[in-house]
Amino acid sequence: MSENAEDNAVSIPAQSDGTQAATSATATLTKDAGAGEILLKVTGLQKHFPIKKGLFQRQVGAVRAVDGIDFEVRAGETLGVVGESGCGKSTMGRLITRLLEPTAGTVEFEGKDITHLGVGGMRPMRRDVQMIFQDPYSSLNPRHTIGTIVGAPFKLQGVTPEGGIKKEVQRLLSVVGLNPEHYNRYPHEFSGGQRQRIGIARALALNPKLVVADEPVSALDVSIQAQVVNLLDDLQEELGLTYVIIAHDLSVVRHVSDRIAVMYLGKIVELADRESLYKAPMHPYTKALMSAVPIPDPKRKNAKSERILLKGDVPSPISPPSGCRFHTRCWKATEICRTTEPPLLELKPGQRVACHHPENFEDQAPQDTVLLTAAKEAAELVADEVLAESAATSAAVAAEVAEIAEAAEAAETAEETPAAAESADKTAAAAETADETAEAEAAPASPSAENSSEPEGEGKK
Ligand SMILES: Nc1ncnc2c1ncn2[C@@H]1O[C@H](COP(=O)(O)OP(=O)(O)OP(=O)(O)O)[C@@H](O)[C@H]1O
Numbered sequence: 001m002s003e004n005a006e007d008n009a010v011s012i013p014a015q016s017d018g019t020q021a022a023t024s025a026t027a028t029l030t031k032d033a034g035a036g037e038i039l040l041k042v043t044g045l046q047k048h049f050p051i052k053k054g055l056f057q058r059q060v061g062a063v064r065a066v067d068g069i070d071f072e073v074r075a076g077e078t079l080g081v082v083g084e085s086g087c088g089k090s091t092m093g094r095l096i097t098r099l100l101e102p103t104a105g106t107v108e109f110e111g112k113d114i115t116h117l118g119v120g121g122m123r124p125m126r127r128d129v130q131m132i133f134q135d136p137y138s139s140l141n142p143r144h145t146i147g148t149i150v151g152a153p154f155k156l157q158g159v160t161p162e163g164g165i166k167k168e169v170q171r172l173l174s175v176v177g178l179n180p181e182h183y184n185r186y187p188h189e190f191s192g193g194q195r196q197r198i199g200i201a202r203a204l205a206l207n208p209k210l211v212v213a214d215e216p217v218s219a220l221d222v223s224i225q226a227q228v229v230n231l232l233d234d235l236q237e238e239l240g241l242t243y244v245i246i247a248h249d250l251s252v253v254r255h256v257s258d259r260i261a262v263m264y265l266g267k268i269v270e271l272a273d274r275e276s277l278y279k280a281p282m283h284p285y286t287k288a289l290m291s292a293v294p295i296p297d298p299k300r301k302n303a304k305s306e307r308i309l310l311k312g313d314v315p316s317p318i319s320p321p322s323g324c325r326f327h328t329r330c331w332k333a334t335e336i337c338r339t340t341e342p343p344l345l346e347l348k349p350g351q352r353v354a355c356h357h358p359e360n361f362e363d364q365a366p367q368d369t370v371l372l373t374a375a376k377e378a379a380e381l382v383a384d385e386v387l388a389e390s391a392a393t394s395a396a397v398a399a400e401v402a403e404i405a406e407a408a409e410a411a412e413t414a415e416e417t418p419a420a421a422e423s424a425d426k427t428a429a430a431a432e433t434a435d436e437t438a439e440a441e442a443a444p445a446s447p448s449a450e451n452s453s454e455p456e457g458e459g460k461k
């Protein structure tokens with residue numbers, strides 16, 4: 001890790017030298033943000049916006065925009081966050097950049113609890129965590145020149161870069177692919193893609209460690225989207241940045257993310273590395289989101305017919321559905337889904353999912369197989385191929401798990417009684433653990449049979 005930390009330090013150019021503060025910021029980065037180490041950790045994070053009514057503005061309810069989420073972001077990685085409109089992505093982004101005060105939970109940055117830091121306490125942090133906003137049209141002040149906009153962070157932090165602010169701003173403009181000579185122009189003289197580049201230059205001004213990009217390309221033409229996403233990708237490599245990139249569908253984040261968090265109604269329902277998520281999504285909602293992304297793969301000719309259409313709109317975050325919040329739209333929902341909230345569990349290495357009947361896995365509650373009426377209606381919108389494939393994988397994984405369990409059980413019994421040992425031998429081939437035991441059984445059964453499963457035990461004999 002320490003080696004990585006050194007590499008990281010080398011790859012980050014000192015942009016804002018010339019002041020003590022800037023030098024110490026670079027030093028902190030060298031010391032603290034080794035690649036792969038946890039940079040940001042979020043625990044039980046909540047944001048409930050109160051709904052007030054009447055003359056006395058009494059609180060009558062709350063919008064549960066973010067309702068208890070846990071995740072971490074490692075230095076140098078890109079975490080993609082996806083989910084439908086209104087699921088709380090922007091609120092989450094504003095919470096982790098501390099632009100919003102959380103209702104509950106904690107946000108730690110480089111191991112330091114920053115959840116309730118005031119303006120003064122947050123000042124040094126503001127250099128390290130920057131945000132790129134969704135709309136490049138409204139996020140740039142139309143009355144300010146590009147030079148003033150990109151140079152503003154230096155003024156706010158009281159930092160004078162080496163060579164002066166103008167020179168540094170021009171350098172930043174060329175880093176993001178803009179003409180440095182356009183320093184004195186106004187935002188309206190630029191296209192959407194160029195404006196977003198200006199927003200990126202502003203975010204990079206203070207050499208941040210973490211950049212939270214809230215739908216950085218959704219306001220742009222598709223042709224420009226790829227350019228901006230590629231720019232973000234290149235900058236990450238060059239400057240050793242860590243990203244949280246928010247998007248409403250998977251097409252934007254699929255190429256740039258190392259890990260992806262899928263949000264639904266204020267909760268993270270699945271969090272996994274990109275490969276696992278694309279190869280075998282486990283939450284039905286992830287599967288639905290993924291089926292909506294067109295994949296240019298000639299081998300998947302039938303991809304269109306496998307699209308999963310979701311029933312109705314996202315329910316209101318003011319009174320989210322009981323149990324699993326997705327149960328009103330899920331084609332697999334059973335009674336337990338309506339009554340019990342599934343926790344986010346690591347069901348496969350690096351893949352956390354909150355579901356009672358996950359896809360590509362054995363059914364978590366096989367005894368509970370009666371579908372809710374809503375689920376039957378939802379299932380009508382799902383292609384038969386998808387339902388059949390999901391049932392087949394679920395059955396295959398369940399059979400595999402049962403086989404392994406059976407073999408392990410037989411092996412255990414074999415250790416206890418020599419008679420059972422023979423039958424264990426037959427079943428053992430199915431499981432690796434049982435393989436070892438089967439070898440051990442080749443030795444004559446004796447009162448010391450317990451030791452025989454251990455290689456050392458065999459050696460002693
Ligand atoms: N300041 C606020 N006051 C009250 N409710 C809010 C506030 N900000 C957001 N909300 C509500 O919180 C919920 C989540 O909003 P948020 O903007 O985080 O969603 P989102 O996932 O970013 O959506 P989109 O994809 O449309 O940007 C929404 O129901 C929204 O109406």
Ligand code: SF4
Pocket residue numbers: 283284285324325326327328330331332333334337342354355356357358
């Ligand atoms: S199967 Fe149940 S727990 Fe899983 S997503 Fe559907 S409704 Fe939620």
Ligand SMILES: [Mg+2]
Pocket residue numbers: 089090091214215
């Ligand atoms: Mg948003």
